Every structure is written in C-alpha cells, then in structure tokens.
Amino acid sequence: MKADPDCIFCKIVAGEIPCAKLFADDAALAFLDIGPLAEGHVLLIPKAHYETIDRMPADVAGRVLRHLPALAKAVQSAVGCEGVNVLQNNGRIAHQFVPHVHFHIIPRRAGDEFHFNWPAGKYPPGRAEELVEAIRKELP
C-alpha cells in the first residue's frame, strides 16, 4: 500500500518526522506515543498505510502483530507496571484520530487515570444465534 503524503505515521515511517523509535523491520515499526496515557505507552504500526484494520491484508497483520508478545513483555518489565491494555481504534466513533492502523500498548497500574466504561449487556434468547449466523456469513 502506498504511503499517504498527508499521514503523520507515514511521515514517521519515512523519517520525515522524528519518533522515539523502539525497533523496525520491513513490515513494522514501534515507537513511543507522543501523548502517553502512561509512561512507556507504545505504538506498533505497519509501515504500509492502511486506514483501518479491516483494510489490512492478513499477512501484513501477521507480520506486525507477531511483535506484540515481546513488546508487551518488554514494556511491562521496563516500566514495572502490573498489566497492559492492547488497544486498536478504528474510525472516529471508536476514538481513531490517526487514520493509519496502530496498536496501543498501554501500561496499567492500580489507581491510574485511564478508565473504561464497560457497559456489559445481555442477549435476549435467540439473539446470539442470529448474530453468529450473520457474522459467519460475512467471513471469507
């Protein structure tokens, strides 16, 4: 996928904008988020420009995501946090502000300021089965 000249993460990949780089290979780049939710907040991105996860080819996703376990472990060891959230936002409604796929690795500690509202619901009888059928139909 071609770089988008207006994309801030494409500019980081191209070295036109600096970043606090952790590592890069031919498919992926990891660097510190400039506006950390906690110290050690890392972004893992594909070098190629895909706006959202559904547009990203599976093989590219694999070549990027394979770095997640080691990266999560390294962040936890380096900053001494109790856990991490791996977060990936798609679309403005889902809090995506940079339209180039990125995975947040966010260190978590007891009493930190990063709060989720997690309004867990419940399916009425039959609805889960309908949804399984509808989603399965869309799978390749």
Ligand code: 5GP
């Ligand atoms: P989103 O809300 O799109 O999932 O998150 C975008 C993230 O990119 C934000 O956490 C923001 O701080 C980070 N970010 C935006 N611009 C830059 C930049 O120029 N450099 C770095 N390192 N991070 C950025």
Ligand code: ZN
């Ligand atoms: Zn981009």
